[in-house]
Amino acid sequence: MKRFAGWTLASPATLLVLLGLVAPVAATIYTTFGTPGGPFATYQAFFGSGFRRTVLLRTINVSLIVTLIAVVIGFITAYVVSRAPGWLKSILIIAAVFPLLTGVVVRSFAWLIILGKNGILNSTLINLGVIAEPLSMLYTQGSVIVAMVYLFVPLMVLTLVGVLEAIPDDLIQASASLGANSWATFTQVILPLAVPGLIVGAVLVFTGSFTSYATPQLLGGEQVMMMGTLMYQQAMVTFDWVSASTIAAIMVVITIAIVMAMNAAARRLNPMTV
Amino acid sequence: MPTKIHPALIGFTALVFLFLVGPLVIVVGAALSDTTFLTFPPQGFSLRWFQNIFEIDAFRRTILTSLQVAVISTFVALLIGIPASYAMSRYRIQLPGWLSTLFVLPVLVPELVLGFSLLKNLAFQFNAPIFLSLIIGHTILILPYVIRVISASLASFDFSIEEAAISLGSPPLKTFFTVLLPNVRSGVIAAFILAFITSVNDVSISIFLTGPGISTLPIQLLAHMEQFFDPTVASVSVMLMVLTVAVMAIVERTLGLTFLAK
Numbered sequence: 334m335k336r337f338a339g340w341t342l343a344s345p346a347t348l349l350v351l352l353g354l355v356a357p358v359a360a361t362i363y364t365t366f367g368t369p370g371g372p373f374a375t376y377q378a379f380f381g382s383g384f385r386r387t388v389l390l391r392t393i394n395v396s397l398i399v400t401l402i403a404v405v406i407g408f409i410t411a412y413v414v415s416r417a418p419g420w421l422k423s424i425l426i427i428a429a430v431f432p433l434l435t436g437v438v439v440r441s442f443a444w445l446i447i448l449g450k451n452g453i454l455n456s457t458l459i460n461l462g463v464i465a466e467p468l469s470m471l472y473t474q475g476s477v478i479v480a481m482v483y484l485f486v487p488l489m490v491l492t493l494v495g496v497l498e499a500i501p502d503d504l505i506q507a508s509a510s511l512g513a514n515s516w517a518t519f520t521q522v523i524l525p526l527a528v529p530g531l532i533v534g535a536v537l538v539f540t541g542s543f544t545s546y547a548t549p550q551l552l553g554g555e556q557v558m559m560m561g562t563l564m565y566q567q568a569m570v571t572f573d574w575v576s577a578s579t580i581a582a583i584m585v586v587i588t589i590a591i592v593m594a595m596n597a598a599a600r601r602l603n604p605m606t607v
Numbered sequence: 608m609p610t611k612i613h614p615a616l617i618g619f620t621a622l623v624f625l626f627l628v629g630p631l632v633i634v635v636g637a638a639l640s641d642t643t644f645l646t647f648p649p650q651g652f653s654l655r656w657f658q659n660i661f662e663i664d665a666f667r668r669t670i671l672t673s674l675q676v677a678v679i680s681t682f683v684a685l686l687i688g689i690p691a692s693y694a695m696s697r698y699r700i701q702l703p704g705w706l707s708t709l710f711v712l713p714v715l716v717p718e719l720v721l722g723f724s725l726l727k728n729l730a731f732q733f734n735a736p737i738f739l740s741l742i743i744g745h746t747i748l749i750l751p752y753v754i755r756v757i758s759a760s761l762a763s764f765d766f767s768i769e770e771a772a773i774s775l776g777s778p779p780l781k782t783f784f785t786v787l788l789p790n791v792r793s794g795v796i797a798a799f800i801l802a803f804i805t806s807v808n809d810v811s812i813s814i815f816l817t818g819p820g821i822s823t824l825p826i827q828l829l830a831h832m833e834q835f836f837d838p839t840v841a842s843v844s845v846m847l848m849v850l851t852v853a854v855m856a857i858v859e860r861t862l863g864l865t866f867l868a869k
Contacts, residue, residue: 339698343706346691346750350709353743357724358716406623413620416612425624427855432627434851436808438825439844442832443630446637446645446841453633453647487627515613544717547810547825551832561719565814568723578727581720588717 362582368575375579385563389583392560395474396542399481403538404531406482407489412523414490415497426494433487441551444480445471448552477553484548485538492537496530497523525602532599540588560584631848638841645836656842666843668820669827676738676823677806680745684802685795687746688753693787695754696761710754713747718811721747726815737818744812749802756801756862760794793861800861804854807847 366372379385414425432440447453448470455467470476500523508518546561553559558566560580568577633647641651660666695707713721722744730740764787772782788795813823822830824843832840 335698336701339694339701342690342694342698343702345687346754347706347709349687349743350712350747350750353725353729353747354713354716354721355709357728358720360728361720361724409616410620410623413612413616425620428624428628430855431848431851432631434804434808434854435631435848436825437810438808438828439634439847440630442828442840442844443634445832446633446647447630449645449836451644451646483626483630486623540717544719544811546719546814547829550829561717561811564719564723568726568815574727577723581717581723584717585720589715592715 358581358585361578362585365575365578365582375575376583379576379579379583388558388560388563391474391557392543395478395481395559396539398478399485399542400535400539402478402482403485403489404535406486407493407534408527408531410486411490411493411497415494415500416502426491429487429490432483433491437484437545437547438551440484441480441548444476444483445551448476448479471552472554472556474553474557477549477557477559480548480552481542481545484545485541488537488541489534492534493527493530496527500526528602529599532595532602536592536595539591544584544588634841634844635848638838638845640838643837645838645841656838657846659837659839660843660846663839665822665827665831666824666839669822669824672738672821673807673824676741676745677803680742680749680806681799681802683742683746684749684753685799688750688798689757689795692754692757692761696758696764697766710751714751718748718809719814722812722815725812730816730818737816737821741813741816741821741823744816745806745809748809748812749805752801752805753798756798757791757794760791764790797858797862800854800857804851807850 365375368374370377414422414429417425445452449455450467450469450471452470454470455464458464459467504522505518508522509515513521544561545559546565549557549559549562550565553562560583564577564580564584567573567580636647636649637645638656639652639654640646640649641653641655642649660670691710695702725740725744729735729743730737768790769782769786772786773779777785808825809823810825810829813826814829817823817826824847828840828843
């Protein structure tokens, strides 16, 4: 009876996710194995193309760099925020939530104004006499990385603030009073306790970068093609849906593999679960 | 006693927040400029670019579509998400463990893949209208947020109150509306508002589900940026930021913004 009531209430949402997400995505992945050239022909074609391999490697490379920078910046910032007095902490959290809730188009657009040929950075540098001619900063890997770091630092900060807040001041002071210098306290007390949060944040940033579309489209263009922009191009410009499905399948596999690997790592590294 | 923080770390954090807020201030400045090109600091002061948004037909139409899609999919997500969250807290033992994993899937599966799959296997295969596909995509996208927020408010709900009402003869539906819903009201409001803003801001699903006459505001912004470099996009951005401020004020009053840092 209870089981029936539970299923009745959960069934509309369950059906929507099964029919609207699981089935269509499974169908997309399934079609990549049913091509005339054999079950793995589309994957051979993908990895056989130098251009597509470059795009995949670039996407992994950019996502790793963005994750690394976001982790370092986010960790330090979240630590300071977590130790800030109450009123200041609220203001800082608001300042981090605001960009997060502002859409990705708006936030990428901001960097278009900053890094453009007649953008603020170029005009400032010219006024200061540092450069004579405007630099081409847009449509480079660097511009995509900067905008993505901008996109994901708030996420990292907000993920870590809660984790770092949970570390009591007493513990840090105990470490200091037992003779640890601040570096030892950081590496042996704070960092191990923050590892689970760092892993969650890193996964969010890496998968977010790896599957992003708007930022590489606006700031990278054709020159810095990434998996998301390549998939869109294959699906909507050249209408090669088999190729687009293959890219989709690769994105799903890599995303889920990373989430699972990180989950396993988080369980092993969490000092609280021995 | 609070822990002392090295001044260098405080300086670094100040720079990070400058980095986070600065670009958005620049967008606001650019929107107010009285020039036909994007510039900062603004030259002159004018609100004409805000007026211009509503003079461009494509912006008027896509703002309307975005609002429609956001309102409808948020309502549907609440309508199916609240019972699902309730079932998962009330009948946790009776329901299988994979159900909560299923409701996390929309976060795991890349949005681009969902958008493309809905285009290919729903809109194209079954001739489903683009608008319907958009609603389905957005509802799935925001369902995890709804379930997470509602489940969090249900975690502090004492189900014995509900049992008391039922044992005193209150019918189930009446019990839901008079006992349960008032207790999770702040969660429902926060879920609504977070789901709404997520839908309005979505790019990766909508980019595949735009057809003749149907597009959403972020997609129109992307299209406009490819052709023009005038302050219109900046002024639309400011409009979206005002919406964000409203959303934050409501979340702060219901759940508290620290909820988002968990």
